[in-house]
Amino acid sequence: MTNTQVLRAAASRKRRKPGLVRAVLALVPVLVLVTVAVFAPAIAPFDPERSVDAARLAPSVSHWFGTDAVGMDVFSRTVYGTRIAVRFAIVVALIATIGGILIGVFIGLSESSRGPLGLLGRLLNQISNYIIAVPDIILGIVIVGIMGASDLTLTIAITLCLIQAPIKLTRVEVLRVRGESYLEAAEMAGEPALRSALVHVVPNSLGPAMRNLPLIFGNCVIILASLGFIGVGLPMPTPEWGYMISSGVSALMLGQWWPAVFPAIFVLLSVLAVAFTARALPKTWPVLADRFSKIIPNRRNSLA
Amino acid sequence: MNWWRGNRWWLVRILRLPLDVFVFATIAFFLIRLLPGDPVVVSLASRNEPVTPESVAALEAQMGLDGSIWSQLLRFWGGMFQGDFGASLVSGAPVTQEVFSRLPSTVELILLGLGAAFVATIVLGFLYTRFSNRALRKSIQVYSSFATTVPVFVIAVFALLLLYVKLGWLPAPLGRVSSGVLPVVTGFPLLDEAITGNWRMLGETLVRYIMPVLAMMLAYTPNLLTQYLGGLDREIAQTTTRFQVASGAKRGWIFFSVFRRSLSSVVVVFGLFFGSLIGGAVTIENLFGFGGIGQLGVRSVESIDFPTLQGFLIIVVAFCLIAMLVVDLVNMWLDPRRRPGVAAEGN
Amino acid sequence: MAESFELVLSGVRKDYGRGSTALTAVQPLDLRVTEESELGIIGESGSGKSTLSRMIVGLEHPTSGEIVFDGRSVKEWLSTRRSRLEFRQQVQYVAQDTTSFDPRKTLGEAVAVPLRFLRGITDRDEIRDRLDAIAEELALDPAMYERLPHQVSGGQRQRFALARSLVVEPRLLLCDEVVSALDVSVQGTVLNLIKGFVQRHRMGLMFVAHGLPAVTFISRELLVMKRGEVVESGPVRDLVESPQHPYTRELMNAYDLDDGRKELS
Numbered sequence: 001m002t003n004t005q006v007l008r009a010a011a012s013r014k015r016r017k018p019g020l021v022r023a024v025l026a027l028v029p030v031l032v033l034v035t036v037a038v039f040a041p042a043i044a045p046f047d048p049e050r051s052v053d054a055a056r057l058a059p060s061v062s063h064w065f066g067t068d069a070v071g072m073d074v075f076s077r078t079v080y081g082t083r084i085a086v087r088f089a090i091v092v093a094l095i096a097t098i099g100g101i102l103i104g105v106f107i108g109l110s111e112s113s114r115g116p117l118g119l120l121g122r123l124l125n126q127i128s129n130y131i132i133a134v135p136d137i138i139l140g141i142v143i144v145g146i147m148g149a150s151d152l153t154l155t156i157a158i159t160l161c162l163i164q165a166p167i168k169l170t171r172v173e174v175l176r177v178r179g180e181s182y183l184e185a186a187e188m189a190g191e192p193a194l195r196s197a198l199v200h201v202v203p204n205s206l207g208p209a210m211r212n213l214p215l216i217f218g219n220c221v222i223i224l225a226s227l228g229f230i231g232v233g234l235p236m237p238t239p240e241w242g243y244m245i246s247s248g249v250s251a252l253m254l255g256q257w258w259p260a261v262f263p264a265i266f267v268l269l270s271v272l273a274v275a276f277t278a279r280a281l282p283k284t285w286p287v288l289a290d291r292f293s294k295i296i297p298n299r300r301n302s303l304a
Numbered sequence: 305m306n307w308w309r310g311n312r313w314w315l316v317r318i319l320r321l322p323l324d325v326f327v328f329a330t331i332a333f334f335l336i337r338l339l340p341g342d343p344v345v346v347s348l349a350s351r352n353e354p355v356t357p358e359s360v361a362a363l364e365a366q367m368g369l370d371g372s373i374w375s376q377l378l379r380f381w382g383g384m385f386q387g388d389f390g391a392s393l394v395s396g397a398p399v400t401q402e403v404f405s406r407l408p409s410t411v412e413l414i415l416l417g418l419g420a421a422f423v424a425t426i427v428l429g430f431l432y433t434r435f436s437n438r439a440l441r442k443s444i445q446v447y448s449s450f451a452t453t454v455p456v457f458v459i460a461v462f463a464l465l466l467l468y469v470k471l472g473w474l475p476a477p478l479g480r481v482s483s484g485v486l487p488v489v490t491g492f493p494l495l496d497e498a499i500t501g502n503w504r505m506l507g508e509t510l511v512r513y514i515m516p517v518l519a520m521m522l523a524y525t526p527n528l529l530t531q532y533l534g535g536l537d538r539e540i541a542q543t544t545t546r547f548q549v550a551s552g553a554k555r556g557w558i559f560f561s562v563f564r565r566s567l568s569s570v571v572v573v574f575g576l577f578f579g580s581l582i583g584g585a586v587t588i589e590n591l592f593g594f595g596g597i598g599q600l601g602v603r604s605v606e607s608i609d610f611p612t613l614q615g616f617l618i619i620v621v622a623f624c625l626i627a628m629l630v631v632d633l634v635n636m637w638l639d640p641r642r643r644p645g646v647a648a649e650g651n
Numbered sequence: 652m653a654e655s656f657e658l659v660l661s662g663v664r665k666d667y668g669r670g671s672t673a674l675t676a677v678q679p680l681d682l683r684v685t686e687e688s689e690l691g692i693i694g695e696s697g698s699g700k701s702t703l704s705r706m707i708v709g710l711e712h713p714t715s716g717e718i719v720f721d722g723r724s725v726k727e728w729l730s731t732r733r734s735r736l737e738f739r740q741q742v743q744y745v746a747q748d749t750t751s752f753d754p755r756k757t758l759g760e761a762v763a764v765p766l767r768f769l770r771g772i773t774d775r776d777e778i779r780d781r782l783d784a785i786a787e788e789l790a791l792d793p794a795m796y797e798r799l800p801h802q803v804s805g806g807q808r809q810r811f812a813l814a815r816s817l818v819v820e821p822r823l824l825l826c827d828e829v830v831s832a833l834d835v836s837v838q839g840t841v842l843n844l845i846k847g848f849v850q851r852h853r854m855g856l857m858f859v860a861h862g863l864p865a866v867t868f869i870s871r872e873l874l875v876m877k878r879g880e881v882v883e884s885g886p887v888r889d890l891v892e893s894p895q896h897p898y899t900r901e902l903m904n905a906y907d908l909d910d911g912r913k914e915l916s
Contacts, residue, residue, distance in 0.1 A: 130328045133628070134621050137583035138601070145605040145613040147341040156339075181751040184710060185761075188744050189815060190736050190768030200753050222455050226583060229457055230590045230598060232605045245461060249591065253476050257465055264461045271454055279449065 023287040026280030029273030030214075036079060037086035044076035048239040056256050068244075068259035069251055077239035078262050084240050085270060088155065089220040096159050096216050100166025101209045103128075105202055107167065108174025128167050136161040136223050137230070144232045154234065158223050162216045166209035173205040180204075214278035218271055225267050241267050314633055321629055325622045326384075332617055333380055337373060344369065347608040366393060367610040389615030394607050399615035402600055407623065408491030410596035413588065414581045416513060417520030418574070424521050425528040425570055433536060433563055448529035456584035457591050460519035464591075467515060477592040480509045486595075516588045523584065527577065528570050535569030536562065568638060575631035578624055656721050656741070656822045656855065658684040658707070663716035665702050665879075676702045678880045679716060684855055686822060689846075691870030691887065692859045693902070699879035700859045704825045707857075708744040720823075740769040743816035747828040748809045752800035758808075759796030762815045769819045785818045788851075789844050806837040810844065817848060823855040830865050839915035842869050863902065864911040867891060875899050 036043065046052045051071035059066040065074035103124060110121030131139070136158075143157035177183070178201065186196045227233040228242025236243060241263040248260025308315075344363045348355050364370040368379065368390050383389060389399040432444050467474045480486060486493050487500040494513075497506035539545060539562050548558045586598030597620060604612040660682040667674045677699040684690060692700045705711045707718055709729050718725045720742060728738035752761050762782055766772045772781070786793045789810045795803055803811070809829055816824060826845065830838040846869050849856045860866045866873065873890045875883045875898065883896040891908045894900045 126327075127331055130331055130621075133328070133579070133624055134617070135579035135582040135624065137586050138617065138620050141586075141601040141605055142336065142613050142617045143339065145601075145608065146336055146339050146343050146610070148346055149605075153341070181746060181749060182753045184746070185751040185812070185815070186753075186764065187710075188708070188739060189765035190739050191764060192732075192768075203755055204753070226455055226457065226587050229587055231602050245457070246590065249461070249464075249477070252461070252464060252469060255469055257469060260461055261465055264458045267458050268454060272450075275450065 020287055020291060022280075023284035026277055026284045030217075030277040033082065033270050033273050034086055037083040040079045040083040044073075044079040046073040046076040048072065048077040048080040049237040056251060056259075058256070059258055065262045066256075066258040068248060072237070074244075074259055074262055077244060078241070078266050080239040081241040081244065081263060081266060082270070084234070084238065085221050085224060088151075088158070088224050089217045089274075091155060092159050092162060092220040093213050093216045095155075096163040097166050097209055097213045099159070100163045101170045101202075101206060103163070104167040104170025104209065105174055105197075105205060108171040108178070108205070109197055109201065111171075125171070128164050131160065132164045132168075134161075136219075137226055140223060140227045141230075141232055144227065149232060149235055151234070154224065154227065157227075158220050161223060162219055165212055165216070169208035169212055170205055173208050174201055177201050177204045211282055214274060214281060218274035218278060221267070221270055221274065313636055317629060317633060317636075321625060324625055325618075328621055328625070329384055329618045330377075330381075332614070332621070333377060336614060336617070337369075337376075343367065343608050343610050347610075350608065368614075369610065384618075389618070390611035392604075392612045393609040394603060394612070399612050400619065402612060403597065403616055403619045405488075405491065406595060406597045406600050407619075409493050409594065410582070410585050410589065410598065412492045412494060413513075413516065413520075413594065413596065414578075414585045416517045417524065417585065417588075418577070418581060420517050420521035421524035421528055422570070424525040425532055426567065428525070428529055429532045429536070429566065429570075430563065432533070433559065433566075444529070445533065448526045448533055450526040454523055455587070456519050456523040457587040459522050460516060460588060460591055463515045463519050474515055475508075475512060477512075477515070479593040479595075480512055481505045482508055512592065516592050516594075520584060520588065524577070524581070528573070531570045531573050532566055535566035538569070539565045568635070571631070571638070572635055575628035575635075578627045578631075582620070582624065654822065655686050657719075658682075658721075658742075658823060658855070659717075659719045660707070661717050661719075663703075663706065663713045663718060665699070665706060665711065666714040675879050677706070677713075678878075680881050682874075684823065684857060686853055686855045688855045688857070689849065689869065689871040690855075690857045690874060691866040691872070692857065692874045692876060693861065693863065693866045694876035695861055697878065698861075698876040700861075700876050701827055703876075704744065704827050704857060704859050708742055708825060709738070710744070736769055740765075740819050741822045742825070743819065743821040743823070744825045744827065745812050745816045745829055747832055748805065748812050749832075751812050752808065754800055757797055757799055758803070758811045761800075762796070762811060762818055765815060765819045781818055782814075785814045788848055789814050789817070790840070806833050806841065809833060809841060813841075813845065820852065821854065823857070824849060825857045825859070827859045828861070829858075831860055831862060835914070838865055842915055845869065863906055864915055867906075867908055868912050868915045875902065 049072070052073050053063065053067050053071050055067060055069055055071040057063055057067040057071075063073050063075065065078060068074055068077070107121045107125045107128075110117045111125060112118065113121075139161050140154075140157045143160070144153055147153040147156070183196060183200060186200060187193075191199075224233060224240070225242035225245070228240045228244075229246045231243070231246065233242055234240045236247075244263040245260050245267070248258075248263070251257075252260045344360055344367065345355060347363060348359055353359055361370065368376065370376075371379075387400055391398055392402050395402065428444050428447075432441055435441075464477060468476060475482070480493055484505060486505070487496045487502055489496045489499050493509055494506065497503075497509060542565075544565075545558065545562055548561060585596065586601065588594070589596040589598040590602070597616070600612065601616055603609070604616060660680060662679045662681065663677065664675065664679040665677040667676055680703075692703065694700045702711060706713050707725070709725050712726070720728065720738065723734075725738070727734070729735045752758065759782060762785070763778050766778055766781060772778055782796060783793045786796070791807065791810055791814065795807065795811075800808055800811075809832075813826075813829070824845075829845075830841050833841065842865060845856070845858075848854070856869070858866060858869050867887050870887050872885065873887045874881055875890065875896070877898050883890060883894065883899045888908060890899060891903050891906060894903045
């Protein structure tokens with residue numbers, strides 16, 4: 001190879017690599033979070049829901065984060081708190097995104113038609129508009145008030161708050177796709193309307209809601225902690241961050257900062273981690289998706 | 305006829321409001337009754353009362369859950385038109401009274417927090433636009449990228465740690481005043497303290513507001529700042545700006561024109577922001593021991609006070625809708641392009 | 652080989668909107684098209700020419716008047732699934748390619764769709780054969796069937812759009828601004844391919860555009876539209892050389908038919 005060719009090859013190699021490295025780096029904060037959540041039982045030295053020592057002990061070698069007002073190990077509780085937050089966030093993000101896409105597609109496809117389906121579509125859209133008008137915490141308070149506080153009810157409450165965004169995003173995208181000429185061309189080619197919807201509209205409308213998923217993840221953590229903080233979240237002794245912070249404030253006022261501050265730090269870190277990934281992911285996702293598709297062979301053939 | 309055409313934009317919006325509230329209330333009515341779980345049974349159980357047909361019926365009547373859903377709806381509508389949402393199971397007082405007696409203090413907190421964030425945005429926005437120092441701009445950008453990521457109460461806890469525990473500059477989070485009962489005239493604590501000449505309380509409340517308002521400012525400024533920066537990019541590229549530059553207007557003048565126009569994109573989101581502001585205010589109230597609607601909400605959850613929960617939801621949302629309407633109207637007044645229907649008439 | 656057919660429009664009119672914003676896109680018009688027709692419709696934007704062609708294929712519905720294809724009205728054709736598919740097989744419509752292909756499906760998948768639904772052909776090999784045959788007729792490389800729409804040029808994509816319509820062997824083809832976005836050099840190629848195909852298969856052709864050279868090259872008769880009205884119609888050469896209506900005169904001002912044709916060939 002000539003000198004120029006070698007240089008050019010080296011340059012192009014350098015340009016391609018950072019893309020993949022940067023892409024993986026974007027996922028690291030969230031992966032750390034999820035790892036801590038998954039391995040909590042292995043990481044935490046004590047049972048997070050039982051008193052294990054004297055109350056209000058300062059951070060030490062045996063209790064890295066100290067103990068709280070009833071003698072529970074703050075470190076173990078904080079680590080398990082990660083588990084709880086991540087579990088909720090994943091479940092809510094999945095249900096809200098998938099459910100939101102389905103509802104958004106339905107609304108987008110039906111809202112302009114005249115029959116009962118059109119009516120249903122418009123009604124759902126309007127209900128969604130109203131639910132958006134309710135502040136998340138208020139909605140959480142009311143739902144927990146009526147159904148009580150449990151994993152299920154909190155999941156329902158938070159999902160109800162956060163499903164509206166994917167619904168709206170998908171609906172708008174569906175409306176955009178409906179205006180595209182390939183739907184008309186499909187009609188010209190004799191394609192049945194239902195098939196058109198499933199094969200053309202849905203796949204092309206998924207994007208915005210999928211990109212929104214990390215945001216739902218982050219918002220779920222925030223809402224869960226907020227509800228726990230004001231006392232309508234998961235019942236004690238569940239090691240949930242929000243509740244830990246609020247019950248730690250009285251100790252804070254006496255100078256014993258550790259029961260409240262450590263969970264607060266964890267909330268801060270996880271929220272920042274998710275925000276970082278959410279911001280970096282859209283730029284690096286194409287790189288990752290590209291790599292993936294090269295690993296999985298393309299099974300597409302050219303015939304219908 | 306022309307008067308109608310020219311003023312239609314705000315008239316229609318104002319007329320729509322009661323309709324929106326009504327429809328929302330009805331939808332909320334059904335939605336909370338459709339939620340699985342029986343508040344009556346749960347309430348009896350939590351109070352360790354026996355679940356007998358009599359006790360169930362009695363509690364149902366108290367909660368307004370007796371009779372068919374349609375009779376409930378009719379009673380609900382009837383009550384709503386008279387401004388009656390039933391009575392609280394905890395205090396016996398009318399729900400509307402319970403909510404309205406607390407709402408202004410929460411609003412005061414929200415307005416102060418929003419105001420502080422807006423001022424911070426103006427200051428940072430001004431610095432950003434005026435000085436082209438790269439380090440300054442980059443750090444402002446980074447700060448704005450934290451938009452809505454950190455919950456207010458978390459920031460407040462850190463502020464408490466620093467300003468109260470470690471430095472002792474500010475008092476403990478134990479309510480708006482150290483002793484005594486807040487005067488009640490309008491419901492807005494600061495205002496009432498000033499009106500009744502209670503200077504000690506006024507001073508104390510102002511000092512105790514420092515940390516919460518600071519926390520709200522730190523939490524909400526990034527969001528507003530993002531709006532400002534986005535607006536700035538847009539306004540600089542606008543033909544208006546280019547024309548100003550081309551016509552040789554003074555730098556300072558152009559700068560202020562762009563600044564002002566970019567700020568309007570911040571004001572636009574105030575309405576959307578209101579929901580998260582209320583949520584934040586509720587948590588802050590809880591942390592600092594301030595009385596407000598958050599306190600009412602939590603109390604109602606603990607005692608499964610169904611009528612209060614229902615009324616609380618509807619009144620708070622109605623209030624949000626009003627706030628959003630006000631913001632919308634102000635925006636539409638400031639910028640005629642935002643008025644619906646006006647653009648079409650220009651064709 | 653397409654058999655003969657008759658398409659008759661009587662008093663067809665299209666209105667939009669209500670009250671102060673009402674607009675008549677197409678004034679009442681009559682028209683007759685057969686398999687022998689090579690009809691060009693020319694007019695500027697807003698003249699109603701696109702609306703007219705869309706009404707013929709049922710993408711829009713006339714406010715009044717009737718469109719009858721082979722003795723049945725278009726409304727009737729579209730009323731049941733079976734007759735709708737039959738109608739679509741016989742009357743095809745190709746629009747200007749902006750996004751007339753699903754960006755996530757290959758060109759081959761797209762062109763095969765009408766074969767499946769309008770001709771009921773599901774056998775892979777037969778589909779393959781027909782796809783290859785139409786590619787050849789339109790001077791396309793069959794290897795490109797594996798590609799996605801954004802991976803081929805605009806001119807190629809337009810030809811694939813035509814392939815999709817022509818692969819089912821319709822009796823009437825409506826082209827709506829199909830060459831307007833292409834370079835002049837490419838225009839000639841595509842026009843020649845269309846003309847050749849239509850003549851070989853004895854299909855009727857309606858060609859709608861706003862560009863004079865393209866329309867006059869491909870058509871034998873011409874319809875001139877302005878603001879929804881047909882201001883003049885007749886054989887192309889007559890209209891170009893001795894236009895009667897002032898608008899047609901304006902249009903044809905200093906246009907030389909043979910020069911134009913030469914440029915595109």
